Amino acid sequence: MDANISPYELRQAIRRGDFTTNTSGYAQGFVQGNLAIMPKEWANEFLQFCQLNPKPCPIVGMSASPGDYMINTLGKDIDIRTDIPKYRVYRDGQLTEEVADITSLWTDDMVAFVLGCSFSFEEALIADGLEVRNITEGVNVPMYRTNIECQSAGRFSGTTVVSMRPMKPKDAIRAIQICTRFPSVHGAPLHFGDPAEIGISDIATPDFGDAVTIHPGEVPVFWACGVTPQVAIEAARPPLCITHSPGHMLVSDVPNSRLAIL
Amino acid sequence: MDANISPYELRQAIRRGDFTTNTSGYAQGFVQGNLAIMPKEWANEFLQFCQLNPKPCPIVGMSASPGDYMINTLGKDIDIRTDIPKYRVYRDGQLTEEVADITSLWTDDMVAFVLGCSFSFEEALIADGLEVRNITEGVNVPMYRTNIECQSAGRFSGTTVVSMRPMKPKDAIRAIQICTRFPSVHGAPLHFGDPAEIGISDIATPDFGDAVTIHPGEVPVFWACGVTPQVAIEAARPPLCITHSPGHMLVSDVPNSRLAIL
Incomplete structure (x- = not known):
């Protein structure tokens, strides 16, 4: 095709x-x-x-x-x-x-x-010259369960699942600017830096998807992920x-x- | 008055x-x-x-x-x-x-x-509910010489001086969004996280202004600073x-x- x-x-x-x-x-x-x-x-x-x-x-x-x-x-x-x-x-x-x-x-x-x-914002990041590691490495984006509680609605509740893309801080700042323009595809990241602060114990072992390389000088940047509603549905x-x-x-x-x- | x-x-x-x-x-x-x-x-x-x-x-x-x-x-x-x-x-x-x-x-x-x-963007950050540490602590913002080279023009050249405000990553993301709206008052930060990556050897000892407290879970966030042209003028x-x-x-x-x- x-x-x-x-x-x-x-x-x-x-x-x-x-x-x-x-x-x-x-x-x-x-x-x-x-x-x-x-x-x-x-x-x-x-x-x-x-x-x-x-x-x-x-x-x-x-x-x-x-x-x-x-x-x-x-x-x-x-x-x-x-x-x-x-x-x-x-x-x-x-x-x-x-x-x-x-x-x-x-x-x-x-x-x-x-x-x-996330396909939509990844395209915007790449068009701006940023590297998206999971695409470079040809794997699924790594995704993690966090301790960030969703607001509950009836039988639906749970914690937020995030996707992670490692970036240099300068590129992360640019990515925040770009993704802010796209609220309907997860918008700006939720967190960057220390994974433990959002309840991720081992960045090398994603709960979904594949691990990616984090180079020296890079920080993990975390976006809200569409697996969140799937997890909430399964639990409901x-x-x-x-x-x-x-x-x-x-x-x-x-x-x-x-x-x-x- | x-x-x-x-x-x-x-x-x-x-x-x-x-x-x-x-x-x-x-x-x-x-x-x-x-x-x-x-x-x-x-x-x-x-x-x-x-x-x-x-x-x-x-x-x-x-x-x-x-x-x-x-x-x-x-x-x-x-x-x-x-x-x-x-x-x-x-x-x-x-x-x-x-x-x-x-x-x-x-x-x-x-x-x-x-x-x-920076007074202009600090006002916007505070209006949004973010804390600006130098204002909370009643001191001048800490400023540091970096290894980020300015583009030279004739006799004017030098490296960028940055100001630093510590924030939680979540607040830093919001600050990036807010400051992006204000390019004529230094715009989005240049860097966050490891000070050594931009040539700052000791975050506790600013080159200008006063040191501020960095709490656990916060990262230093660095903005381009108006002391940069002053340093370039003095050198020229x-x-x-x-x-x-x-x-x-x-x-x-x-x-x-x-x-x-x-």
């Missing part, structure tokens, strides 16, 4: 079953989103959870009403049941299957949420919840630059 | 000799500026030096033409020869006297520069140069908020 494929063509290929892999690096310049789908009796509380915790849970799109699987605000003919390469199905908080199509699971009370993801144990499989995102028609508030 | 005096009334009091002290804390909300005056054959090079090094040397006003001592762009009836409480006179780079009026030293080839100062040794005496600033009619680019 040509990496420069348009978001629409990519979604059509996914729908046909011709594209089944990680979407990272495809249709560059366009917003890719995390997915969370759940029944409406859970969705209202989840929406409130996202509203209270916008840095880890930035909503960029959602079903217009329960049962609506077309997410028109994010692009042309987006069917959230078929246009993502791989879904994860959780029942009572347990991962039970990975599937390529959730049409058979969709019901009239389902609500889909699309949340901003809704009877049915569907997410994307990691790296297999919804690719929208929204240019990343549209997320910049300035 | 009432701290809420207007900038104009304060300048009039200074001109009459009724106000002779540090201007810090007076006419709050209005831009106070550093002063540098020199003959035009040096001023052109100094202007270029400032243009090349805008973070330590942000020009907020200057003589419209050589010999012009009224700085109308910064406020009503500002006579740069009389409206500053205390001046320092340097001859061949050596401080020779401190005076309250420079009318007798002013000649037709003199050019005055007014440079932005113009035959005559006049600056303000530290803390005895030009108080302008420009609201601090006007310096915000956003």
Whole structure:
């Protein structure tokens, strides 16, 4: 598949079953989103959870009403049941299957949420000449559970998961400036420096993703991460919840630059 | 003197000799500026030096033409020869006297520069609820020579002097966001964390100003400082140069908020 494929063509290929892999690096310049789908009796509380915790849970799109699987605000003919390469199905908080199509699971009370993801700000950092270590090293970004409590909403609660990118302080300052422009893809970092201050005991052992090299003179810089809502959902144990499989995102028609508030 | 005096009334009091002290804390909300005056054959090079090094040397006003001592762009009836409480006179780079009026030293080839100062961004930080340690402790901000080279312009060259304010990382991130809005008062910090990386060997011994307490969990945050051009001027040794005496600033009619680019 040509990496420069348009978001629409990519979604059509996914729908046909011709594209089944990680979407990272495809249709560059366009917003890719995390997915969370759940029944409406859970969705209202989840929406409130996202509203209270916008840095880890930035909503960029959602079903217009329960049962609506077309997410028109994010692009042309987006069917959230078929246009993502791989879904994860959780029942009572347990991962039970990975599937390529959730049409058979969709019901009239389902609500889909699309949340901003770090791909957008990583693109902005790289465009500015900064190095993003996980991309340089070709691995998943390292992610860590922290002691930073989320605001609870109904059955949803938990602590914030963060992603980490090591940088020289000068580059970290520039990254803070750039990411401040993008509040809907996690915004400015939450912390830099001593991992223990946010409850991370071993920076070399991420809870999710892969470890990356931290060079002398660099400090770890920590961003709120979209794994936070996934962890909260797993803990809340809704009877049915569907997410994307990691790296297999919804690719929208929204240019990343549209997320910049300035 | 009432701290809420207007900038104009304060300048009039200074001109009459009724106000002779540090201007810090007076006419709050209005831009106070550093002063540098020199003959035009040096001023052109100094202007270029400032243009090349805008973070330590942000020009907020200057003589419209050589010999012009009224700085109308910064406020009503500002006579740069009389409206500053205390001046320092340097001859061949050596401080020779401190005076309250420079009318007798002013000649037709003199050019005055007014440079932005940290008072403006400190006010913005405090308004946002951040602590500024040097203000809390009632001392001058600690300042340090660094190994960060300025861009040279003619006879003006040197390394950057920085001011330091200790903060928790979370507050430092917020301070970076706030100060980014104020490029004409030194803008975002240049560095945080390890002082040795920018050539500071002992954080407890500032080269200028006073040491401040750094609490556990805080990192030193470093901003480009208006002492930088003063050091460059002293090294360049113009035959005559006049600056303000530290803390005895030009108080302008420009609201601090006007310096915000956003």
